[in-house]
Amino acid sequence: MDIFNWTLDPWSGMRQFRRELEGAFGRFSRAAGVRRLTPPLNVNQDEEGVTITAELPGTKDSDLSVEVENDKLRLKVKRARPEDIKEEQYHRRERPMGEFSRELRLPAGLDAEKVAADLKNGVLMIHLPKAEAARARKIAVAAK
Amino acid sequence: MAETAKMEEVKATPMVETEEARSEVESTRGERYVTPVVDIYETDDELVLVADVPGTEQEGIDLKIENRVLEIAAHRMAMSKDEPEYAEFRPASYYRAFSLSDVIDSEGIDASLCDGVLTVKLPKSPKAKPRTIDVKAG
Numbered sequence: 001m002d003i004f005n006w007t008l009d010p011w012s013g014m015r016q017f018r019r020e021l022e023g024a025f026g027r028f029s030r031a032a033g034v035r036r037l038t039p040p041l042n043v044n045q046d047e048e049g050v051t052i053t054a055e056l057p058g059t060k061d062s063d064l065s066v067e068v069e070n071d072k073l074r075l076k077v078k079r080a081r082p083e084d085i086k087e088e089q090y091h092r093r094e095r096p097m098g099e100f101s102r103e104l105r106l107p108a109g110l111d112a113e114k115v116a117a118d119l120k121n122g123v124l125m126i127h128l129p130k131a132e133a134a135r136a137r138k139i140a141v142a143a144k
Numbered sequence: 145m146a147e148t149a150k151m152e153e154v155k156a157t158p159m160v161e162t163e164e165a166r167s168e169v170e171s172t173r174g175e176r177y178v179t180p181v182v183d184i185y186e187t188d189d190e191l192v193l194v195a196d197v198p199g200t201e202q203e204g205i206d207l208k209i210e211n212r213v214l215e216i217a218a219h220r221m222a223m224s225k226d227e228p229e230y231a232e233f234r235p236a237s238y239y240r241a242f243s244l245s246d247v248i249d250s251e252g253i254d255a256s257l258c259d260g261v262l263t264v265k266l267p268k269s270p271k272a273k274p275r276t277i278d279v280k281a282g
Contacts, residue, residue, distance in 0.1 A: 040232030055233065057198040057260035085185050094181035095196050121221075122198030122260020 038100060039077060049129035050110060057122035064119065066126055068112040073104045073126070175219065180238040180262075188274055191248060191266040197238045198260030204237075205257055207264070209250050214242045218262060247272040 042053045056064070056077055067074040077100045081093075106112070111131040118125055180195045197205075197218040204219035218238040244250065249269040256263050 041230075042228040042233060043230040044226055045229045046226070053228075055198040055235075055260070057196040059259065081183070085187075089185040089187065090183065091186060091191075092182060092184040095183050095194065096181070119259075121201055122196075 038096070041102070041104075047130070049127060050107070052104070052126040052128070054124045054126075055122060056119070056124050059119065059122065059124070061119060064124065066115070066117045066124075068106075068115045068128075070112070071106050071108070073106055073115075073128075074101070075103075075126075076101045176234070176236045177217075177239040178236045179240050180216075180218070182240065190268055193242070193264040193266065195238070195240070195262045195264070196260065197257075197262050199235055200238070200257070200260060200262075202257050205255070205262060207253075207255050209244075209253065212244045212246070212250065214244055214250075214253075214264075214266075216240050216242075216262070216264070 039054045039056055044051045044053070052073070054075070054077075056079075059077060059079060063078045065074070065076040067076075079097050079099075081095075081097055106128065109131055110128045112128065114129050116127045118127075180197050182196075183194045185192050195216060195218075199220045200218040201221050204221055206215070206217040206219070208215045208217075216239065220235055220237045244266065247268055248266045250266075252267040254265040254267075
């Protein structure tokens with residue numbers, strides 16, 4: 001699914017996607033007290049590269065898959081409640097559960113081979129460094 | 145912490161679901177707080193509260209009981225100062241308060257944090273646990 005339309009502003013496609021997402025479920029809407037799993041993402045960018053952050057509490061490495069293929073990043077998450085507790089035992093069920101998959105088209109100039117992800121305290125950070133050629137290089141000016 | 149915080153009942157009897165938006169609680173510390181989402185379920189022996197508080201660590205959790213009110217505060221560690229290029233969420237710290245009925249034995253409360261999920265076990269006082277009653281033939 002080509003979610004993002006990269007123009008001069010690589011993130012304009014994401015804003016469009018976000019508007020659609022909020023229209024569809026609204027980040028803060030709850031149907032019958034049970035929430036769908038739609039973890040929001042933040043993207044940071046600096047000279048080193050791009051970092052994508054998602055809050056995924058209670059998620060272990062084995063529930064998560066991060067794949068990079070060509071210019072696409074695919075994130076899959078699975079979350080389930082403990083199986084030994086029956087529905088009628090719950091007084092409240094607000095935590096979002098289920099399976100979630102999201103695909104991002106990455107901007108050019110990133111080194112997909114060097115993608116690294118770490119998961120700590122329920123926060124996932126995916127680091128995508130800029131490819132060497134794309135980094136701004138200081139050019140030494142020799143005095144003559 | 146703040147007068148605007150909502151108090152909720154945690155009873156042994158089924159509760160009515162209330163519609164709440166994630167609320168922002170004003171804080172004197174200057175941090176931004178949101179209400180964490182929780183699951184609450186009941187077993188024969190206890191009530192268990194599970195809260196999503198990603199980005200927090202053990203040192204950042206403040207659990208307090210006073211006058212049968214359980215206050216949960218989870219402060220986020222080291223927030224990045226950089227503004228995201230694109231943000232769908234804003235990291236915040238967490239706060240929520242619950243009033244406990246006397247079904248709960250506030251002495252035995254146990255809490256643990258793992259992968260950004262806080263689990264609080266609230267044991268029921270002995271008289272609140274289900275007991276079978278022998279029926280004598282008469």
